[in-house]
Structure formats: structure tokens, C-alpha cells
Amino acid sequence: MARxxxxxxxxxxxLKVDSKQEKELSSRFQAARQLYNACLNEALVRMNLVKNSELYQQAKKLRGGDKKKRQDLFNKxxxxxRLSDYALKTFATQTANRSKWISSNLGAHEKQxxxxxxxxxVDRILFGQAKKVRFKVTTRFKSVEGQSNATGIRFINNxxxxxxxxxxxxxxxNNPVIVHGxxxxxxxxxxxxxxxxGKKRWFIQLINEGLPYQKPQNYVIKGIVGLDVNIAAVAFVADKKAGLLPFAEKVPTFERxxxxLQRKMQRSQRMHNPDNFEPDFDKKVGNRIVRKKGKVKKGKKQWIKTKNYRRIQxxxxxxxxxKASYxxxxxxxxxxxxxxHGNQIKTERVSIKGWQKIYGKAISAKSPGYFQSELKRKAENAGGYFLTFSTQTTALSQTHLDGTRIKKKLSERVHRDVTGIQPMHRDLFSAFLSRCVYNNKLSxxxxxxxxxxxxxFLLDGWQQSQSANRVAERESRNSYSSSEQMSNEALTSNQISQKDYKLEGNA
Structure with a gap:
């Protein structure tokens, strides 16, 4: 049945699930997981047969002009x-029906x-969109869905x-989003x-037809917005507004x-798996000798994970x-x-993966990649677009209004244009220029x-970001001084109590 x-x-x-219902759900998910792994294995076998076939090899040699003939060979x-959606659905149904336990736990739609x-x-591997697939273990198989609300998994009468x-x-x-759904x-x-x-919570997802509920404050207007994205913030320039907005402001990193917890886990592993580590050794660091822990031995090995280790995990x-949710x-x-401020987004094509290699923890805490994908999805759903262009052909951070290109260091955050205009924040000026990019060329x-x-309003946006930074610095300074004062008060009260204890002992 086509959707x-x-x-x-x-x-x-x-969902409100008691112990008996959870046991039943876990059994059905186990059946679904085993069926999925069987189907995945069969799909991989068929994919390898396709790749090794003469038709596939002939199609690979046809480069350039004859696209239709090449596509016909691939399809043949x-x-x-039998590597197709319909063929794998048939295989899933036949495999499940041969197992009485799987067939009793899953309906026809869930099998398909x-x-x-x-x-x-597997199709993603065939088209070069992925390198491998994963067979699911119990902890990684987390969802089962149907094909319609008429049979199988249904939501009826709440x-x-x-x-x-x-x-x-x-x-x-009282939640308008839920009521709308x-x-x-x-x-x-x-x-x-x-x-x-640490507890398993169950949910039902209703895939509804139509458009999602839009909160009154989250309206979308038509207009061009230029963006300049960096690892910590995004600069935007719209038709009548500009600003510098930080990613995931005040995100709790829980770094300490x-x-x-990682140190506790490491100690537990070393204590209960001594054969999996190389022996400790002494290393000279400066003028002193430091005892270093041995590295993990190479090769496949068995790990003992205690209850305490799993609790810490x-x-x-x-x-x-x-942290990720926030x-x-x-x-x-x-x-x-x-x-x-606008649904027509223009921004440079930046490599988030490249940033991850250099600024790993900062990228994981701020998630600029998620921001871009979410902005693209919402802009296109609102009738707009998300346009990216090459940084090499435009070089917005180096470009001046007369076309002159002067390289800047990353530490230079102020753009001083050679045409004599007022100094401007570097990211805001790049975001402004991105509004004027057409077909990968700056006009x-x-x-x-x-x-x-x-x-x-560029100057106004820069001024607002500076005042926001000053407020944030003041708040962090006040929180640090208050915590220091609390620790001093605690120390003083502790000293007084010790003094009282000594006086009582002398008395």
C-alpha cells in the first residue's frame, strides 16, 4: 500500500506502560529486531550479487552521454x-510466516x-550515500511502525x-500542539x-497529514536573510533587522x-580487566618521573562490565x-x-565536519550543523529556500565594497573598509554581502x-550584541563572586564550629 x-x-x-505491557512490547520489539536483521542480511547478499553482475559492470563503464541506457542497465x-522494495517486503513476510513466534508478535504491515x-x-550503500549498515542489537532497535491507521498499530479513541x-x-x-495533532x-x-x-520510556508518534501547529510568536515572513555562520554564533542581516546571535546560549556542558564519571569508568575497567591493558610505565616529564597508565592492548578482547560500571555509564x-537536548x-x-525576518536564506557553504576536527567539544556543545539543517527544513516548509554558495568564489570576509580583497586573521573581528565607511563587525558585514550573492557571484x-x-541597523545589531556580552560577563562575574563568598562563609562557619568544639572540650 503506497503512502x-x-x-x-x-x-x-x-505512554503509560505497566510492567506486563512493557514485557509484551519488549517481546514484540525483539521479534521485529530479528526480522530486520534477517532482511538486512538478505538485502546485503542481493546487493553484492547486483554489484558483481555483468549488467552492473557494463553500466559503470558507460560514463557521460548515454544516461538512459546506463540507468536501464542498473535497473535490469x-x-x-530482486533488489527492490517490493521484493524485500515479500521476503520479510515469508520469513516471518515461517517463524510462529515472529508471526504471532507482528502484523502484516509491521513486517512489510x-x-x-x-x-x-542497503540502497544508501548502492548509491554511495553510506559506507556500511549495522545489524541491530537490542539496545539500538528503538522503533516499530505500521503503514496505515486502519490495521496493525492504530490510534483510535485516544x-x-x-x-x-x-x-x-x-x-x-492544555498543549495546543498535542491537540492540533x-x-x-x-x-x-x-x-x-x-x-x-536510566529508565525505558515508551512513546507513540502519530504521523499526521497536513501542516504542524504554528505558535503565534513563531510567524514567518517573506524576505531575504543573509547569514554568516561560525562555531559559536550566527550573524544575520534581513531587510530591516540585523543581529549576532549565539548558538545554544548558556548550554550546560557538564564537563567536570x-x-x-569517565575517570571512574576507567578505574573500574582497569581493575576488572587487567589483561586488556599494557603494563604501567615511568616517563620523565621535565625534571620529574611520572607514572603513566598502560594503553589498551590491540586486538579483539572480552570486557567485564560490572554493575557499578553500568550504573556510571x-x-x-x-x-x-x-546537554544535546538543551x-x-x-x-x-x-x-x-x-x-x-525572512524565509529566503543565503549563506556560505561551510564544512561543519572540518570544524569538528579542529574544535571538537565546542562544535558538539553548540551544534551549528543541526541549526543549519533545521533552518533549511523550516524555510523550505514555509515556501522559502536555503541557498548555499562557494566561499572560494565570493570570499566575503576578505571583500571590501569596492571589490578589494584583503585577508584577515581569525582574531580580527572588525572590518575596516578601504572605502572609508564606519568600522563594522566582520561577521555582520559578511552576512550583509551574502544577501547580494547571485549564482555564486557577489554583485x-x-x-x-x-x-x-x-x-x-547593522550598527544597532553590533551594539546590541556588545551590550548582551557585557551583561553576560557581569552575570558570570557575579555568580563566581557569590559562589566564592558562599564557600568562604562555609569555611568560616566550619572554623567557628571547630573552635566551639575545642572550647567545649577544654571546659
Whole structure:
């Protein structure tokens, strides 16, 4: 049954699950996982047969002109070895029906969607979009979905029905987002679980037909917005507004807590797996000799993970989840703020992966890649576009209004134009120039015409960012001084109590 191509959105609701229901759900997810791995293995076998076939090799040699003949050969190779969505659906159904346990746990629609899921995973390798696939272990298989709301996993009368299993959702009727999803037509449903603070929580996702609920404050207008993205902030220039906005402001990194937990995990591993590590050694550091821990031995090995180790692992994973969740929430607010000024986005094509290699922790805490993907999705859904252009052909950070290019160091954050205009923040000026890029080329004439009218709110945006930075510095200074004062007071009270104790002892 082919799914319709109408617009869709997801409404997620948590489920109230008791121990008996959780046991049943876990059993069904285990059956789905085993079926998925079987389908994935079969898809890999068929993919290798396709790659080794003569038709596929002939198609690879046809470069350039005859695209239709090349595509026909590829399609014929896939048909010959039955590598298609329909064929994998059939295989999933036949495999499940041969197992009485899998067939009793899964419906016809769930079996077919598992076959489609395995086909899509392998298809990405065939088209060069992925290098490998993963066979799922229990902790990595987290969702099962149907094909329609008519049978299989259904949401009817505010209840989740899956065969004989009935689950009650926890519905917040005061939440307009949830109410909008419940009142919209449902295409199909998906059940999934997540680990929250070490506990398994179950959710139902309703894939609704139509457009998602739009909060009144998150309106979108038509207009061009130029962006300049760096690792910590984004500069934007719209038709009547400009600003410098930080990514994931005040994100809790939990760096000290995570490092402490990592040290505990390392000590536990070294204590219970001494044969997996090389012996400790002495190393001269400056004028002293330091005892260094041995590295992990090469090769495959068995690891003993104690209950305490797994408990610490859960605590660390929870801190990482909270950090990522906060960063996503803040970046969504940032996306909504930019779309309030325009839905036609222009920005340089930057390599987030390259930044990750240089600024690993900063990128993981701020998530500029997620910001860009979310902005692209929302801008296109609002009828706009997300246009990226080459940094080599435009070189916006080096370009002046008369076309002169002068390289700057990364530490130089102020742009002083050779034409004599007022100094401007480097990122704001680059964001302004990006508004005037067409077909990967900067139109200097448009930039020169627009700049006099744009300069006032560019300066205003720079001034607002400076005042915001001063407020943030003042708050951090005050919080540090207050914490220091509290520690001093605690120390003083401790000294007084010790003095009183001594006096009482003498008395």
C-alpha cells in the first residue's frame, strides 16, 4: 500500500506502560529486531550479487552521454537479483510466516515496513550515500511502525491498539500542539522507546497529514536573510533587522561531571580487566618521573562490565542527553528568530565536519550543523529556500565594497573598509554581502546601493550584541563572586564550629 505524498508532521505522546505491557512490547520489539536483521542480511547478499553482475559492470563503464541506457542497465541488474522494495517486503513476510513466534508478535504491515527499512539501508550503500549498515542489537532497535491507521498499530479513541495490546497515552489537553495533532488525520503510527535517566520510556508518534501547529510568536515572513555562520554564533542581516546571535546560549556542558564519571569508568575497567591493558610505565616529564597508565592492548578482547560500571555509564549518558537536548531546544529558538525576518536564506557553504576536527567539544556543545539543517527544513516548509554558495568564489570576509580583497586573521573581528565607511563587525558585514550573492557571484553594485540604507541597523545589531556580552560577563562575574563568598562563609562557619568544639572540650 503506497503512502500518500501529502505534507506530514509528527505528534509525539508519552505512554503509560505497566510492567506486563512493557514485557509484551519488549517481546514484540525483539521479534521485529530479528526480522530486520534477517532482511538486512538478505538485502546485503542481493546487493553484492547486483554489484558483481555483468549488467552492473557494463553500466559503470558507460560514463557521460548515454544516461538512459546506463540507468536501464542498473535497473535490469536490480530486477534480475530482486533488489527492490517490493521484493524485500515479500521476503520479510515469508520469513516471518515461517517463524510462529515472529508471526504471532507482528502484523502484516509491521513486517512489510521492516522489509522497506532494510531495503533503504542497503540502497544508501548502492548509491554511495553510506559506507556500511549495522545489524541491530537490542539496545539500538528503538522503533516499530505500521503503514496505515486502519490495521496493525492504530490510534483510535485516544488509545493505542496493537493486536490485543491496549496502551493509554498521557495527553496534555492544555498543549495546543498535542491537540492540533489529535484533531488532524493520522496516516500511520510509530511506537518507540528512549532511555531517560536510566529508565525505558515508551512513546507513540502519530504521523499526521497536513501542516504542524504554528505558535503565534513563531510567524514567518517573506524576505531575504543573509547569514554568516561560525562555531559559536550566527550573524544575520534581513531587510530591516540585523543581529549576532549565539548558538545554544548558556548550554550546560557538564564537563567536570562527565570527566569525573569517565575517570571512574576507567578505574573500574582497569581493575576488572587487567589483561586488556599494557603494563604501567615511568616517563620523565621535565625534571620529574611520572607514572603513566598502560594503553589498551590491540586486538579483539572480552570486557567485564560490572554493575557499578553500568550504573556510571547510565549517569554519563543521561548528562550527554541533557546537554544535546538543551542545545537542540536553544537552536530551534534561534531558527524561529531568524525566520521571523525572512524565509529566503543565503549563506556560505561551510564544512561543519572540518570544524569538528579542529574544535571538537565546542562544535558538539553548540551544534551549528543541526541549526543549519533545521533552518533549511523550516524555510523550505514555509515556501522559502536555503541557498548555499562557494566561499572560494565570493570570499566575503576578505571583500571590501569596492571589490578589494584583503585577508584577515581569525582574531580580527572588525572590518575596516578601504572605502572609508564606519568600522563594522566582520561577521555582520559578511552576512550583509551574502544577501547580494547571485549564482555564486557577489554583485558589488547591489552591495554598494544597499549599504547606506542597511548601515544603521547593522550598527544597532553590533551594539546590541556588545551590550548582551557585557551583561553576560557581569552575570558570570557575579555568580563566581557569590559562589566564592558562599564557600568562604562555609569555611568560616566550619572554623567557628571547630573552635566551639575545642572550647567545649577544654571546659
Amino acid at each position: 500518500s505524498k501529502t505534507p506530514s508532521f509528527v505528534t509525539e505522546i508519552s 541488474a536490480r530486477e534480475t537479483h 515496513t521492516i522489509g522497506t527499512r532494510a531495503f533503504k539501508a 488509545q493505542v491498539l496493537w493486536k490485543k495490546l491496549i496502551l493509554n497515552p498521557i495527553i496534555d489537553w 489529535l484533531n488532524s488525520p493520522i496516516k500511520y503510527c510509530r511506537i518507540l522507546w528512549r532511555n531517560l535517566n 561531571e562527565i570527566k569525573a 547510565v549517569r554519563k549518558a543521561e548528562l550527554e542527553r541533557r 542545545a537542540k531546544s536553544q537552536n530551534r529558538k534561534l531558527v524561529n528568530e531568524i525566520l521571523r 558589488l553594485w547591489d552591495a554598494q546601493c544597499e549599504y547606506p540604507g542597511t548601515e544603521p
